[in-house]
Amino acid sequence: MANIYLPYGTTEGQTAKIAEYIAEVVRAHGHNAETADIRQAADTIPDRYDAVIVGASVHLGKHEDYVRDFVRKNSDALQSLPSALFSVSLAAHGDTGNAESYVEKFEHETGWRPAHVGLFGGALLYTQYGFLKRHMMKKIASDKGTLDTDTSHDYVYTEWDGVRRFAEDFVNGL
Ligand SMILES: Cc1cc2nc3c(=O)[nH]c(=O)nc-3n(C[C@H](O)[C@H](O)[C@H](O)COP(=O)(O)O)c2cc1C
Known part of the structure; x- marks a missing residue:
């Protein structure tokens, strides 16, 4: 049984809903999962976790700055633990090239190249x-x-x- 941490950034709430849904799926597979709004959580990943899934949403062409800062600050943990990123945008609904380019920009800014990336449509x-x-x-x-x-x-x-x-x-x- 693994302990999985799901820190996320959200502006209008859709990424928070997706993080909660992922946590439910993870728990249904017999693991522990804890979600955390990065704005309210500790700025470092607590060391009791075995894996991390970071979520962020896109506004005006980029992910939340505070998620970028969190990822930069926790780059050692994110490189050493199994980790994934999910990105929430409208582009992920029918404009995958653009959705991918937001993630490339985020990877470039943070230096983190997650092995798993999910691109999910957001909400209007x-x-x-x-x-x-x-x-x-x-x-x-x-x-x-x-x-x-x-x-x-x-x-x-x-x-x-x-x-x-x-x-x-x-x-x-x-
Ligand atoms: C002001 C604003 C700007 C947005 N800019 C973009 C954008 O540049 N590209 C995109 O694909 N989606 C854009 N979106 C869509 C958001 O990514 C989408 O609404 C998503 O569900 C937001 O997630 P959140 O509720 O977790 O913040 C924008 C939404 C708003 C409200």
Whole structure:
């Protein structure tokens, strides 16, 4: 039985939901899993963990700066333990090349090249955005062509089966 740590960054909450879901899958496979919002957790990975899965979401072309800082600070642990990254973005829904380029940028900035990377579609939470953000996101969605533009609804593009497979592949490889 392994102890798996899931530190994550989230701005509107979707990455937190995905981290919780991964933790449930991990537990269903007989391991311990603990999620942690990086903004509220210790800035170093506690040494009781056997493996780490880091999550982050993309805004304006990059992952959260505080996740980048956390990864830089914990690079020794991330290099020595089995580790994985999952990246949450709208690009992961239909624009994989862009989703991959966000991860490449993150790897370049942090020097961490995780052996496992998951690219998961995020959410368009129109009803929760303020006026400007709602209109900006509608414009982006409309330009992409693969995203919904009715701002009276929220849309979740996360494919949970893919998330489950990512979690299972990771634990099966431990
Ligand atoms: C202001 C804003 C900017 C965003 N910029 C991007 C972007 O540049 N590329 C992208 O693929 N997704 C972008 N997204 C989509 C987010 O990655 C998506 O909403 C994701 O679910 C956010 O995850 P979180 O709720 O964990 O923060 C943006 C979303 C918002 C609200």
